[in-house]
Amino acid sequence: MILENNAYTVQGVRLLDIAQEFGTPVYVYDADKIISQYHRLIKAFKGSKIKIKYAQKALNNINVLKLLREEGSGLDCVSIQEVLVGLKAGFKPADILFTPNCVSFEEISQAVDLGVMINIDNISTLEQFGHKYGNTVPVCIRINPHIMAGGNSHISVGHIDSKFGISFYQMRHVGRVVKSHNMQIVGLHMHTGSDILDAEVFLQGAELLFDAAQDFADLQFMDFGSGFKVAYKVGDVTTDIESIGQRIVKKFKDFCKNYGRELELWFEPGKFLVSEAGYFLVKTNVIKQTTSTVFVGVDSGQNHLIRPMMYDAYHHITNISNPSGTNRIYTVVGYICETDTFGWDRQLNEVREGDVLMFHNAGAYGFTMSSNYNSRLRPAEVLIHKGKAHLVRKREELDDLLRNQVEVF
Numbered sequence: 422m423i424l425e426n427n428a429y430t431v432q433g434v435r436l437l438d439i440a441q442e443f444g445t446p447v448y449v450y451d452a453d454k455i456i457s458q459y460h461r462l463i464k465a466f467k468g469s470k471i472k473i474k475y476a477q478k479a480l481n482n483i484n485v486l487k488l489l490r491e492e493g494s495g496l497d498c499v500s501i502q503e504v505l506v507g508l509k510a511g512f513k514p515a516d517i518l519f520t521p522n523c524v525s526f527e528e529i530s531q532a533v534d535l536g537v538m539i540n541i542d543n544i545s546t547l548e549q550f551g552h553k554y555g556n557t558v559p560v561c562i563r564i565n566p567h568i569m570a571g572g573n574s575h576i577s578v579g580h581i582d583s584k585f586g587i588s589f590y591q592m593r594h595v596g597r598v599v600k601s602h603n604m605q606i607v608g609l610h611m612h613t614g615s616d617i618l619d620a621e622v623f624l625q626g627a628e629l630l631f632d633a634a635q636d637f638a639d640l641q642f643m644d645f646g647s648g649f650k651v652a653y654k655v656g657d658v659t660t661d662i663e664s665i666g667q668r669i670v671k672k673f674k675d676f677c678k679n680y681g682r683e684l685e686l687w688f689e690p691g692k693f694l695v696s697e698a699g700y701f702l703v704k705t706n707v708i709k710q711t712t713s714t715v716f717v718g719v720d721s722g723q724n725h726l727i728r729p730m731m732y733d734a735y736h737h738i739t740n741i742s743n744p745s746g747t748n749r750i751y752t753v754v755g756y757i758c759e760t761d762t763f764g765w766d767r768q769l770n771e772v773r774e775g776d777v778l779m780f781h782n783a784g785a786y787g788f789t790m791s792s793n794y795n796s797r798l799r800p801a802e803v804l805i806h807k808g809k810a811h812l813v814r815k816r817e818e819l820d821d822l823l824r825n826q827v828e829v830f
């Protein structure tokens with residue numbers, strides 16, 4: 422996104438024109454940015470057999486999935502529905518990793534039947550899996566390295582109290598189950614949470630996986646999850662992917678030498694690939710001066726972008742209708758009937774009723790976490806690809822709210 426001739430544009434397309442043509446609220450994605458982030462990651466880990474498994478839950482539009490598949494990406498799925506959508510997007514089963522948590526064994530069996538790689542995150546499932554499949558279906562094991570990481574307790578998933586993965590301290594038990602059923606363990610996985618800033622966190626976790634690896638002779642890959650932090654506001658500390666990348670590659674190569682075989686190095690980022698590529702456009706309905714602040718009330722709410730209220734996340738806001746207006750202080754809120762604040766005390770170019778505001782970093786966990794709360798319709802999605810804006814999801818209609826309701830009176 423750049424400001425040229427007093428207009429914000431993506432690949433030469435004016436964002437204000439998109440609001441005009443497709444209406445608001447609307448999610449807009451920059452395909453070029455997604456692709457360049459993908460290649461930045463591949464490059465950061467050059468020298469290794471790097472494989473990226475895009476975490477679909479961040480942004481699940483099928484066009485985005487196809488775009489990443491074309492670039493060579495695999496897919497990380499957390500539900501059988503994500504697996505099915507991934508297959509529909511053309512991913513080969515072998516390129517899909519299924520990393521569920523607390524799902525039924527039935528769902529896991531279904532994924533096995535579809536031919537995707539299963540990532541097992543508890544010993545109960547591991548036992549059932551061994552009992553049913555023995556050594557006929559290779560699997561990956563999710564290990565919890567008990568590292569406190571991540572910017573927020575909701576997204577920090579590798580610590581001691583976390584429900585995710587099999588504890589590092591239970592590896593002997595895992596070894597017994599694997600041996601009894603003659604299971605074929607081809608991958609070890611860890612995912613310590615989102616917003617990791619410190620290379621040391623990755624490397625500490627990696628060391629634990631390297632230790633654990635000594636007990637498994639059939640490994641083909643190691644998956645270090647995700648958690649690369651991107652900038653949400655000016656001056657934010659972000660993951661220095663280029664330097665972290667080469668440090669990890671070096672450690673990994675040393676490990677592989679010891680292990681006796683070169684393994685694939687997997688990551689499964691969501692946010693890193695799609696967050697900055699997304700913009701969420703809303704229209705100002707009301708300017709409301711109270712005794713304490715000036716509220717800007719927009720035609721959206723936490724039902725469409727829940728991260729500010731749920732994770733206390735900062736999303737930068739720009740008034741794209743008035744780029745050269747005088748800066749003033751506003752509190753930007755939604756139209757939901759409970760407190761839904763997008764941002765307190767934001768300096769925006771003077772906002773007038775009807776102005777279009779843009780939320781930055783809206784690519785990840787924006788649309789995918791939206792709901793129909795207050796019987797509001799979910800927004801449209803637009804993908805800008807090769808300098809052209811494409812509608813990739815229609816705005817919902819009233820029928821969508823009623824479709825599955827059964828009228829009994």
Ligand SMILES: *Cc1c(COP(=O)(O)O)cnc(C)c1O
Pocket residue numbers: 476478479497499520612614615616646647648649689690691692693785
């Ligand atoms: C959510 C999730 C990711 C993606 O996390 P980001 O912070 O969006 O990169 C990767 N792997 C697993 C298992 C996840 O649950």
